[in-house]
Amino acid sequence: MDAYLIPAVDGVAYGLLLFVVAAGLTLAFGVGDVLNLAHGTLFAFGAYAAAKISDGSWGSLALAVLVGTAAAGLGGALLSLLLTPLAGRGHLAQALLTFGVALVAGDRLTAMFGKDELALTVPKSLDRPVDLAGHSYPGYRLALIIVAALIAAALFVVVSRSRAGHFVRATVDDREMVAMLGVSPFTVRTSVLAGAGALAGLAGALGAPIIGAGPRTADLVLMLSLVVVVLGGMGSIAGALVAAIAVGEIQTIGVANPDLSTIAPFVLFGAMALALAARARGLLPSGRSA
Amino acid sequence: MRFLRYLLTLAVLALLVSFAWTLDRYATGMLTRILIIGLLAVSVALLTGVAGLPTLGQTAPFLVGAYTTANLIEHGHTIGVVHLLAAAGMGAAFALITAPLVVYARGVVVLMITLALGELTSTLAGRWKSVTHGTDGISVFTSVTPLPGLADLDTESSRYIYTLAVVGVLVGVVLLVLRSPAGALLRATRDDARRMRASGHPVAGYLTVAYVAAGALAGVAGALLFTEQSYVSPGDGGFDVAALILLAVVIGGATSMVGALIGAGLVVATRDWVAEAGHAPLLLGLLFIACVYLLPNGLLGDHAALSYLNRLVRPRSRPAPPSGPPPAARIPAPRAPAAADETVSEPVSEPGAAR
Numbered sequence: 001m002d003a004y005l006i007p008a009v010d011g012v013a014y015g016l017l018l019f020v021v022a023a024g025l026t027l028a029f030g031v032g033d034v035l036n037l038a039h040g041t042l043f044a045f046g047a048y049a050a051a052k053i054s055d056g057s058w059g060s061l062a063l064a065v066l067v068g069t070a071a072a073g074l075g076g077a078l079l080s081l082l083l084t085p086l087a088g089r090g091h092l093a094q095a096l097l098t099f100g101v102a103l104v105a106g107d108r109l110t111a112m113f114g115k116d117e118l119a120l121t122v123p124k125s126l127d128r129p130v131d132l133a134g135h136s137y138p139g140y141r142l143a144l145i146i147v148a149a150l151i152a153a154a155l156f157v158v159v160s161r162s163r164a165g166h167f168v169r170a171t172v173d174d175r176e177m178v179a180m181l182g183v184s185p186f187t188v189r190t191s192v193l194a195g196a197g198a199l200a201g202l203a204g205a206l207g208a209p210i211i212g213a214g215p216r217t218a219d220l221v222l223m224l225s226l227v228v229v230v231l232g233g234m235g236s237i238a239g240a241l242v243a244a245i246a247v248g249e250i251q252t253i254g255v256a257n258p259d260l261s262t263i264a265p266f267v268l269f270g271a272m273a274l275a276l277a278a279r280a281r282g283l284l285p286s287g288r289s290a
Numbered sequence: 291m292r293f294l295r296y297l298l299t300l301a302v303l304a305l306l307v308s309f310a311w312t313l314d315r316y317a318t319g320m321l322t323r324i325l326i327i328g329l330l331a332v333s334v335a336l337l338t339g340v341a342g343l344p345t346l347g348q349t350a351p352f353l354v355g356a357y358t359t360a361n362l363i364e365h366g367h368t369i370g371v372v373h374l375l376a377a378a379g380m381g382a383a384f385a386l387i388t389a390p391l392v393v394y395a396r397g398v399v400v401l402m403i404t405l406a407l408g409e410l411t412s413t414l415a416g417r418w419k420s421v422t423h424g425t426d427g428i429s430v431f432t433s434v435t436p437l438p439g440l441a442d443l444d445t446e447s448s449r450y451i452y453t454l455a456v457v458g459v460l461v462g463v464v465l466l467v468l469r470s471p472a473g474a475l476l477r478a479t480r481d482d483a484r485r486m487r488a489s490g491h492p493v494a495g496y497l498t499v500a501y502v503a504a505g506a507l508a509g510v511a512g513a514l515l516f517t518e519q520s521y522v523s524p525g526d527g528g529f530d531v532a533a534l535i536l537l538a539v540v541i542g543g544a545t546s547m548v549g550a551l552i553g554a555g556l557v558v559a560t561r562d563w564v565a566e567a568g569h570a571p572l573l574l575g576l577l578f579i580a581c582v583y584l585l586p587n588g589l590l591g592d593h594a595a596l597s598y599l600n601r602l603v604r605p606r607s608r609p610a611p612p613s614g615p616p617p618a619a620r621i622p623a624p625r626a627p628a629a630a631d632e633t634v635s636e637p638v639s640e641p642g643a644a645r
Binding site for chain 1: 398406409414529536540572578
């Protein structure tokens, strides 16, 4: 059991990171009614910002986080603008448009930053092992767990307590009713997509040392967060948290154990297909509440 | 008019056959790839446009068919018809096994279930080394013989003619079936599944038949792929391929099989020919964006049917919210004479009652 302690803690770090990304995707789907296939690319914005700007000092990390979050937030707002003419055309057109944007942005990112995985530098005071129940553990990951948990807590407070959060939850429940209250659906969608993008960029800037910054990052993050969103109930933030931790554990324990590493992807996508099919047949509640 | 259409079809077929002698090796190879992707796109259009099941997962039976053929060739079976039948059978079997996951869902949920199925299959292809040789893929350089007694397919143009014959026959069969009562039942299921069920039609059964048939078509496309490139790897059926084919189908208009073939031609030509100098993702991405904006109904799409498809693709039955701030007039007037209101709204509330 002891051999699984470190991967299990790694799984929490990975899972919380995934939660920050997937929370954005689930909000975009539940609130904005947008299936955003460019979400992984927004994560890559943050990851590349961290790889290029962060050089080991705290100031550079803060700048990277700021730049990555702002760039991805702007990207989300731009997506919302691009989606405006598609009102009433359904998810298929949205999926194609956002996938097209992801292809274009991915090509530009590769042209700017090259085809290789970039090396990541973390602040020196965090770049050393700490003692964790008799094991040495990378300090950056422990710090990431704390920061990601804080972000998750802040997100819960914003969604459940603030006025903006009320509108977010109300829109998930009844979009037309919110529109009749005088809140423009365009404003709601744009702010949610910008916020979702900012979350993805933030997660990218903080999580690049764990997930990586390269041409394959966007696809990996998109696939994992789609699994999280689906398992979490498509629109539910609490569900996404549970699902993200589970996916993080499966990923890291699977990688740590060669016997399990073969089956990890099957567990993820198999669970996703079964959850969707079960919901389609009415076996699971639809869980559409934030 | 009908005579003209036959004449046009014959002329197009004759032109396609003549390409085997008039074009160079490279162009012939690209046309072969277009036909293969085109057959796969037809299977996607059958599900997306006709059956109302938008899919990102037809690359799964496609891979199954390709690996089936690769294994047959590795074990010394080089007869093309055997490959086609085995690949069709395995593709259909795959679809039959996964059908319970797919045919009860609607709209964007189908898109995500099939995405998961496609990812599962390409991951399995990368891991099941004894059958698939893992991520290295299978590569066997043996010429295929279409039927015992015929010449080997050892030139690019012979493989092109073989592919053209198989794809032509299968697309013809699909078009005939769609014009028959079976096609009408499928379209009716897409347009109003509830009404069909109420009239005693086994909706899930119809969709299963369509899904299995599409699986068989995709399996055959996989067999043709291996015959053409003598190589298959999990990347031949990845998410990017699935998205590309969905794009081809949407360009073609989703409900049209010929449109799917044309869309496949456009997409493969962009990927392999226009983007030869690199930046294929950039050009394809721009193609995605342009066709979403400029071709809302595709090239040959059925407008009325597509409006149903768009409605199906939404997760809820409610109509789309208006974009932009809602004017005050949108707030409905209070329902003053309740009794009169109800008698008026009663017959209208039954969907499709006017038709």
